Amino acid sequence: MPITYEFIKECKQTGARLGKVHTPHGSFETPVFMPVGTLATVKTMSPEEIEEMGANIILSNTYHLWLRPGEDIIKDAGGLHKFMNWDGAILTDSGGFQVFSLSDMRKITEDGVHFRNHLSGEKLFLSPEKAMQIQNALGSDIMMAFDECPPYPAEHDYMKRSVERTSRWAERCLNAHARPNDQGLFGIVQGGEYEDLRRQSAEDLISLDLPGYAVGGLSVGEPKDVMNRVLEFTTPLLPKHKPRYLMGVGSPDSLIDGAIRGIDMFDCVLPTRIARNGTCMTSTGRLVVRNAKYARDFSPLDENCDCYTCRNYSRAYIRHLIKANETFGFRLTTYHNLYFLIKLMGQVRQAIRNDSLGDFREEFFEQYGFNKPNAKNF
Amino acid sequence: MPITYEFIKECKQTGARLGKVHTPHGSFETPVFMPVGTLATVKTMSPEEIEEMGANIILSNTYHLWLRPGEDIIKDAGGLHKFMNWDGAILTDSGGFQVFSLSDMRKITEDGVHFRNHLSGEKLFLSPEKAMQIQNALGSDIMMAFDECPPYPAEHDYMKRSVERTSRWAERCLNAHARPNDQGLFGIVQGGEYEDLRRQSAEDLISLDLPGYAVGGLSVGEPKDVMNRVLEFTTPLLPKHKPRYLMGVGSPDSLIDGAIRGIDMFDCVLPTRIARNGTCMTSTGRLVVRNAKYARDFSPLDENCDCYTCRNYSRAYIRHLIKANETFGFRLTTYHNLYFLIKLMGQVRQAIRNDSLGDFREEFFEQYGFNKPNAKNF
Ligand SMILES: [Zn+2]
Ligand SMILES: [Zn+2]
Numbered sequence: 059m060p061i062t063y064e065f066i067k068e069c070k071q072t073g074a075r076l077g078k079v080h081t082p083h084g085s086f087e088t089p090v091f092m093p094v095g096t097l098a099t100v101k102t103m104s105p106e107e108i109e110e111m112g113a114n115i116i117l118s119n120t121y122h123l124w125l126r127p128g129e130d131i132i133k134d135a136g137g138l139h140k141f142m143n144w145d146g147a148i149l150t151d152s153g154g155f156q157v158f159s160l161s162d163m164r165k166i167t168e169d170g171v172h173f174r175n176h177l178s179g180e181k182l183f184l185s186p187e188k189a190m191q192i193q194n195a196l197g198s199d200i201m202m203a204f205d206e207c208p209p210y211p212a213e214h215d216y217m218k219r220s221v222e223r224t225s226r227w228a229e230r231c232l233n234a235h236a237r238p239n240d241q242g243l244f245g246i247v248q249g250g251e252y253e254d255l256r257r258q259s260a261e262d263l264i265s266l267d268l269p270g271y272a273v274g275g276l277s278v279g280e281p282k283d284v285m286n287r288v289l290e291f292t293t294p295l296l297p298k299h300k301p302r303y304l305m306g307v308g309s310p311d312s313l314i315d316g317a318i319r320g321i322d323m324f325d326c327v328l329p330t331r332i333a334r335n336g337t338c339m340t341s342t343g344r345l346v347v348r349n350a351k352y353a354r355d356f357s358p359l360d361e362n363c364d365c366y367t368c369r370n371y372s373r374a375y376i377r378h379l380i381k382a383n384e385t386f387g388f389r390l391t392t393y394h395n396l397y398f399l400i401k402l403m404g405q406v407r408q409a410i411r412n413d414s415l416g417d418f419r420e421e422f423f424e425q426y427g428f429n430k431p432n433a434k435n436f
Numbered sequence: 437m438p439i440t441y442e443f444i445k446e447c448k449q450t451g452a453r454l455g456k457v458h459t460p461h462g463s464f465e466t467p468v469f470m471p472v473g474t475l476a477t478v479k480t481m482s483p484e485e486i487e488e489m490g491a492n493i494i495l496s497n498t499y500h501l502w503l504r505p506g507e508d509i510i511k512d513a514g515g516l517h518k519f520m521n522w523d524g525a526i527l528t529d530s531g532g533f534q535v536f537s538l539s540d541m542r543k544i545t546e547d548g549v550h551f552r553n554h555l556s557g558e559k560l561f562l563s564p565e566k567a568m569q570i571q572n573a574l575g576s577d578i579m580m581a582f583d584e585c586p587p588y589p590a591e592h593d594y595m596k597r598s599v600e601r602t603s604r605w606a607e608r609c610l611n612a613h614a615r616p617n618d619q620g621l622f623g624i625v626q627g628g629e630y631e632d633l634r635r636q637s638a639e640d641l642i643s644l645d646l647p648g649y650a651v652g653g654l655s656v657g658e659p660k661d662v663m664n665r666v667l668e669f670t671t672p673l674l675p676k677h678k679p680r681y682l683m684g685v686g687s688p689d690s691l692i693d694g695a696i697r698g699i700d701m702f703d704c705v706l707p708t709r710i711a712r713n714g715t716c717m718t719s720t721g722r723l724v725v726r727n728a729k730y731a732r733d734f735s736p737l738d739e740n741c742d743c744y745t746c747r748n749y750s751r752a753y754i755r756h757l758i759k760a761n762e763t764f765g766f767r768l769t770t771y772h773n774l775y776f777l778i779k780l781m782g783q784v785r786q787a788i789r790n791d792s793l794g795d796f797r798e799e800f801f802e803q804y805g806f807n808k809p810n811a812k813n814f
Contacts, residue, residue, distance in 0.1 A: 097756070097757070097760050097762055098753070098756065098757075099757060099762050099763075099764040099765075101762065101763060101764075102763040102764065103764065104764065104767070126756065126759065126760050127731065127752070127755075127756040127759075131731060131732055131752060131756070134732055134734070135734055135750065135752060135753070136734075141750075141752075141753055142753065143748045143749060143753075353505065353509060354509055354512055356512070356513055356514075370521045371521060372513065372519075374505070374509060374513060374519075375476070375513070375519055375520065375521075377505075378475070378476065378504065378505040378509070379475070379476075379477060381504065381505075382475050382504050384475055384477050384479065385477075385479060385480040385763055385766065385767075386477040386479075386480065386481065386482065387477075388763065389482070389763075
């Protein structure tokens with residue numbers, strides 16, 4: 059199998075897993091946070107910067123690359139790694155999430171989804187087979203099965219039909235997958251808040267013996283305790299010796315709480331998106347560097363951070379750049395935010411090694427401000 | 437004197453000068469092209485990238501920094517070098533050019549210029565003394581005197597009054613300059629197309645014994661042969677052992693032709709501005725990488741370039757990024773264009789060493805396409 063998971067140990071205090079995932083483009087320790095490079099670029103960053111901050115895997119978006127520049131161009135370039143000059147691992151999503159969240163006038167059939175291109179309005183069709191064909195052309199190390207992404211909340215009946223369709227689609231994905239020796243196909247467990255449906259979905263997908271499994275349909279607007287509860291009954295359903303990926307989660311509290319519930323891999327646009335608005339994650343909580351109070355603040359974004367940004371630039375300089383809409387300001391905040399989450403996951407892994415992730419969680423939450431009443435989740 | 441010019445040799449074929457300028461923040465060989473970092477950042481680039489491509493001096497804009505973030509904040513940060521994390525030399529202009537080109541409702545008096553902030557509409561006043569106070573606060577290595585920038589074309593009478601005012605203003609700048617041991621003040625020779633006025637301006641300024649002189653009022657819309665002719669009668673008026681700076685010039689042909697006419701220093705936003713539109717300077721001429729014909733072109737921007745961009749990325753990838761408005765695309769084209777001009781100036785210096793700048797010019801012009809009928813000037 060192109061993707062394998064090496065289990066290292068479990069945190070005695072929390073049950074979180076320390077492991078290592080091996081791919082055709084290198085290995086990475088888990089739990090891991092994957093920066094998102096939607097259009098074959100992690101917005102504002104160079105591949106060297108992503109590597110320098112310690113990331114060994116990034117995510118890219120099948121839907122977006124299908125539309126721009128088109129997967130055939132990337133295939134002709136020698137694949138996505140070569141096209142974007144990134145030698146580390148790449149995970150691509152299936153396009154399903156974007157079809158369900160970005161497109162208008164979609165029509166779901168057993169065959170696939172008819173919808174309109176969110177850029178041009180052009181009519182398009184995405185199916186399990188098409189999602190595989192695109193991802194095979196991109197050549198990502200980890201591909202995701204094409205799933206139906208139900209709305210939140212959804213009734214049990216609707217969700218059950220959706221889970222069953224997602225299982226049939228996963229099987230079609232596996233049959234259509236043309237490069238099983240180079241690329242690993244992950245299934246996506248759906249089922250919303252319903253424990254019986256999560257179980258049904260997990261069992262269906264496990265029967266396909268895929269090299270990894272994602273938990274989908276979370277971080278779609280549900281309360282945090284719902285996400286945690288769903289994880290608590292879903293991850294135990296998944297095989298111990300395969301990686302588990304929680305899609306679309308990137309707030310520091312949810313990364314730690316997901317790891318504690320047995321998740322190995324995370325991705326989210328949160329750190330890069332808020333960076334472009336001048337919002338930074340720091341060891342003492344969120345910092346909106348645009349604020350006037352930082353105009354003459356010559357300290358770094360985060361006194362406890364040793365990233366390129368914090369070693370060399372002040373809040374006053376970064377604020378100036380961002381207020382003036384200067385690209386380098388967005389580079390500096392993006393670098394810091396990604397570094398912050400990558401470093402956080404390193405601390406989480408160290409705490410698992412030390413059987414002290416529960417203690418680390420308490421300290422981190424207190425310092426970040428997550429224990430305050432009405433704390434925002436990033 | 438904080439700024440000194442070391443004359444090395446003259447090209448026997450063309451008369452171009454090879455030299456070295458020494459500043460409180462290091463030395464650089466001339467002829468040199470200075471990247472423009474208007475708002476304390478060379479747009480899209482990091483200081484490390486600017487250094488890596490071989491630049492030892494950059495230009496920054498007094499007017500823009502005065503408005504944003506304000507020179508007092510930069511002074512409190514420890515000066516512009518520290519604020520923006522750049523240890524090389526910095527030249528700041530006087531703000532005059534922006535006052536005359538960007539502002540509305542300006543009123544010129546002997547005292548200075550009343551005008552409105554181009555961002556907020558606020559009423560402002562810039563004078564020789566104010567321009568010195570701001571530049572002293574910024575702490576640039578080379579400061580420019582505050583000059584009147586007359587429109588092109590201008591009548592002889594108008595230009596004569598303007599030249600005389602610029603001379604009086606230069607003397608006021610020198611008197612107001614508060615850090616003569618740390619920062620060198622350059623004068624700006626004006627006079628338009630009029631040889632007698634250029635002579636008068638040069639003589640007035642040389643009597644102030646400034647450490648360097650600029651030729652102003654060129655590259656403002658006049659034909660190329662007018663610029664060359666003005667340089668031909670102006671640079672011989674300037675002292676041999678002081679640097680000569682041609683303001684606002686950055687097209688490859690004008691850099692070479694300026695060097696041949698005795699110019700040592702150049703700056704221009706051209707390479708960075710066209711880069712953000714997807715236009716690149718290459719050894720075989722301009723390349724508009726947005727064009728559809730590059731969609732599947734996996735060769736580098738310039739086969740003869742060894743810059744970071746050309747070593748690692750294809751036209752197809754860069755086109756994809758620029759069409760998708762992705763920052764990293766603008767980083768790649770900006771890097772290449774600046775590298776191209778910096779490397780060109782290295783070639784010009786080598787040709788001066790070899791007494792062959794005339795031959796180099798012919799080859800370069802032929803390959804770039806400047807010899808074609810109706811060739812654009814970049
Ligand atoms: Zn940092
Ligand atoms: Zn290049």
